[in-house]
Amino acid sequence: MTRRFFAALSGFLAALCVTLLLLSVLLEGCGTGAALMTQMFLRHAPAEETGLPEEAYPDMAAMITGYLSGDVDTFQYTLMGADGTAHPLFHDYEQQHMADCRALFVLERQVMLLSLCGLVALTAALLLLRRGRAAARGFATGAGLVLLAVAALGVWGCVDFTGLFLLFHRLSFDNGLWMLNPATDLLIRLMPQSFFIHYAAVIGVLWGAGLLLSLGIALWLGWRKSVHQGERP
Secondary structure, eight states, X not given: OHHHHHHHHHHHHHHHHHHHHHHHHHHHHHHTOHHHHHHHHHHHSOHHHHOSOGGGHHHHHHHHHHXXXXXXXXXXXXXXOTTSOEEEOSOHXXXXXXXXXXXXXXXXXXXXXXXXXXXXXHHHHHHHHTXXXXXXXXXXXXXXXXXXXXXXXXXXXXXXXXXXXXXXXXXXXXXXXXXXXXXXXXXXHHSOHHHHHHHHHHHHHHHHHHHHHHHHHHHHHHHHHHHHTTOOO
């Protein structure tokens, strides 16, 4: 009984670790992928709205993703005028907001490392407990709850993405620097709401698919171990 309880609890916690690991990996990959960001700019931020030539988009995306990954030290992009004068494109408050965003990516990498370590430790514990069915039930419970939460967020996003977007920013930032003006601020013209909707859809679909796959693997492993090892109910 005690082993089954701890196996179920470990399975539940493992599901949470898998959830956080998948999400952090997706955020890292999408947020620091220059090629993906370039395509997002081309699709959601046409040159006639940003005032930036499309040929500059790859370099702009490389600067932004490099800054978020920590490979670029300063968030700024400069265009040379016809008179040879350099024109920086981002205001101080846009730079400060992106510094806040980079801090979130630092936190995301810490979550990635902690969730990976937790998953390794829990996997070792489950191997010692040898209660595959109980572990699978615990994992299924954890993964199922997370999938329900993801589905709820998806429905909310489809019905009122603006409300979800505003809540995320109010929870993530302790200042109003994210409230930019498209008339004066390039950052919001490069990343309008449709830009974030597309990113959220990509991450949400991949996250949900990854959770479903991990749930299927866990259930199969639990069944296989119970059959081949003659596990007691």
